[in-house]
Amino acid sequence: MGMHKEKPHDDGAGGGHSPAADESAQTPTPYDHRLCNEENLTFVYLQHAYATAGLDWDAFDPAAFHLRDAHGAFTGAALLLSDQNPFSVKCAVFEGDTKTKLTDRAEIHGSVLRQLNEAALFLNQHNTDGQWPETALHESLINAVLHRDYEYSGPILVNIFSNRVEIVSLGGLVRGLQINDLLNGICQPRNAWLVLTTTALGISENYGTGIPRIMDSYATSSASPQLRVGPSSVAMILPVPVLDDESWDDMDDEHAMSGAKDADTPHGSGDGADKSEPAAKRYVFPELRPYITQDYAQALVGARVIGCAPLATLVLGAPGTAPQQQPLEQPHTYDVQLLEQVTLHVMADAGVALSRKDIENQLGLSHGQASYLLRNLTAQGKIRRVGRARATRYYVN
Numbered sequence: 001m002g003m004h005k006e007k008p009h010d011d012g013a014g015g016g017h018s019p020a021a022d023e024s025a026q027t028p029t030p031y032d033h034r035l036c037n038e039e040n041l042t043f044v045y046l047q048h049a050y051a052t053a054g055l056d057w058d059a060f061d062p063a064a065f066h067l068r069d070a071h072g073a074f075t076g077a078a079l080l081l082s083d084q085n086p087f088s089v090k091c092a093v094f095e096g097d098t099k100t101k102l103t104d105r106a107e108i109h110g111s112v113l114r115q116l117n118e119a120a121l122f123l124n125q126h127n128t129d130g131q132w133p134e135t136a137l138h139e140s141l142i143n144a145v146l147h148r149d150y151e152y153s154g155p156i157l158v159n160i161f162s163n164r165v166e167i168v169s170l171g172g173l174v175r176g177l178q179i180n181d182l183l184n185g186i187c188q189p190r191n192a193w194l195v196l197t198t199t200a201l202g203i204s205e206n207y208g209t210g211i212p213r214i215m216d217s218y219a220t221s222s223a224s225p226q227l228r229v230g231p232s233s234v235a236m237i238l239p240v241p242v243l244d245d246e247s248w249d250d251m252d253d254e255h256a257m258s259g260a261k262d263a264d265t266p267h268g269s270g271d272g273a274d275k276s277e278p279a280a281k282r283y284v285f286p287e288l289r290p291y292i293t294q295d296y297a298q299a300l301v302g303a304r305v306i307g308c309a310p311l312a313t314l315v316l317g318a319p320g321t322a323p324q325q326q327p328l329e330q331p332h333t334y335d336v337q338l339l340e341q342v343t344l345h346v347m348a349d350a351g352v353a354l355s356r357k358d359i360e361n362q363l364g365l366s367h368g369q370a371s372y373l374l375r376n377l378t379a380q381g382k383i384r385r386v387g388r389a390r391a392t393r394y395y396v397n
Contacts, residue, residue, distance in 0.1 A: 031150040032077040032191040033066070041074055041082040045111040046197075053201045065200070066193040077193035080112050080150065087150060089115045091122040091158040097358070098161075107155070112194070116145050116203065119158055126160050131240050133217035136225065137165065139210040140236040144169035146204060147190045152232065163393075164352050168235040214238075222386040223353050223393065239352050242387045336376070339363070343373050344382060344396060353386070353393035 050057045062068045067078035079085060093104040104126070108118045123137050144156050149171020157168040174190050189195045189206060198204040214225050214236070221241035228235040346362050347354055360370045374394055377383045384395045 028151075030076075030191060030193075032075065032080060032193040034076045035069060036074040036076055036079045038074060038079060038082075038084060041078055041084055043081065043111075044083050045114045046081050049113045049201055055200070065197050067197075075193065076150070077191070077197070080191070080194055081197060083110050085109070085111055085115075087112070087115075087153070088155040089119045089145070089158060090155045091119055091160075093126055093160045094162075096161065097163045097352075099159075112145050113198075113201075113203070115156075116141065119145075119156075123158065123160070123165070132165055132238055133241065135217040136214045136238050139214050140165075140167045140238060142198075142204055143210050143236065144234075146195055146198060147171075147174075148234075149190060149232075163240050165238040166235055167238075168233060170233055172231050172234060173229055222384075222395070226351060228351065237352060242353065242391065242393055336373075339365075339369075339373055340377055340382075343377065347383065347394065347396050353395050355393055359394075 047057050050060060062078070063070075065077070066075055067081065068074060074082075080087070089108045091106045091108070092102055095101040095103050106118070106122055108115045108122075119141055120138065123132075123141065124134075127134070127137065141158070144158075144167045148156060148169035152170035154170050156170070157166070159166040159168070171190065174188050177188060195204060195206050199206045204210075211227075218225055218241055220243065221239075223239040223242040225239070226235075226237040228237065342363060343359060346359065350358075356367075356370050356374060359365065359374065360367065363370070365373070374383070374385070378385050378394075382397060384397050385392060386395065387393050
């Protein structure tokens with residue numbers, strides 16, 4: 001992409017040697033710090049952004065913002081801000097909560113400033129009813145564009161579903177950081193020179209406020225944002241906020257499995273612990289437990305909440321062995337305990353809240369069978385029900 005990789009410079013001190021120097025030598029030069037081989041870059045959109053922010057373009061100093069080096073060569077930061085920026089953002093809207101049917105799409109090119117603006121407009125056009133907090137959408141998009149790893153050529157993905165928004169950027173966490181560091185509000189930008197310009201324009205603050213603001217925007221919701229971190233990607237998942245309501249007052253009368261009685265339906269127990277503090281305010285990204293178990297339900301319980309590692313990393317069984325896959329039977333022949341385990345697996349693997357209809361469709365169950373299972377799992381404390389009537393959703397505890 002017209003970039004030149006620089007090697008760490010010798011500080012000229014001579015003779016000295018330290019672990020810090022070794023660490024520096026092993027750390028690659030950030031993309032925005034490297035020299036760019038392109039010589040004919042234009043900055044029409046950057047100039048427009050300066051005017052919009054009320055700043056004087058004539059006073060803009062490319063060297064002060066590291067767009068050029070001491071010899072006048074463009075840097076990676078300049079390439080990203082230029083109209084010739086080779087990276088892009090792909091936006092898509094899907095029908096329902098799967099990628100089966102695409103209903104709208106857009107691919108945004110040009111300066112990262114243009115990408116931020118037009119991707120935000122796309123999100124706003126599909127958030128006309130205010131389903132998602134504007135702050136969460138804004139901060140998630142900024143994080144994806146400013147902190148992605150531009151070593152990868154692929155686009156940032158903005159996916160809108162009926163029950164969630166997913167914003168996926170390439171590159172894992174900045175080297176040395178862990179997921180809870182983000183909750184602590186650390187400020188360690190991957191592309192520090194790029195952030196200098198966006199901070200001057202008022203687009204970002206460079207103060208580690210993004211993730212806490214996203215969590216705060218869900219303070220009254222039982223559906224928490226999720227941050228999925230892979231070795232080479234980060235996905236922020238923003239569910240439709242759901243008010244916490246554990247009552248069953250609006251549950252439709254349903255036919256349960258044979259043998260199920262009204263006693264199976266949990267009634268108010270006086271335990272209001274779940275209502276005392278919204279889940280999003282707990283500021284917790286729990287890690288998956290590393291122990292080995294043959295029990296699928298036990299292994300997957302707790303994996304739903306802001307997963308810090310993909311479910312594929314769970315070890316189910318003895319080392320060196322893989323769980324045997326048994327052919328699916330017709331739903332009416334399932335053992336109830338096995339169905340409960342499978343239901344927990346499906347909910348944990350989805351990573352977002354599911355409705356009763358989602359469970360029916362994924363497991364091939366009837367209305368009554370799915371309702372019976374969900375009530376049983378709720379009574380056992382393995383899942384949690386929030387929302388009312390058609391807005392009811394279920395989470396793994």
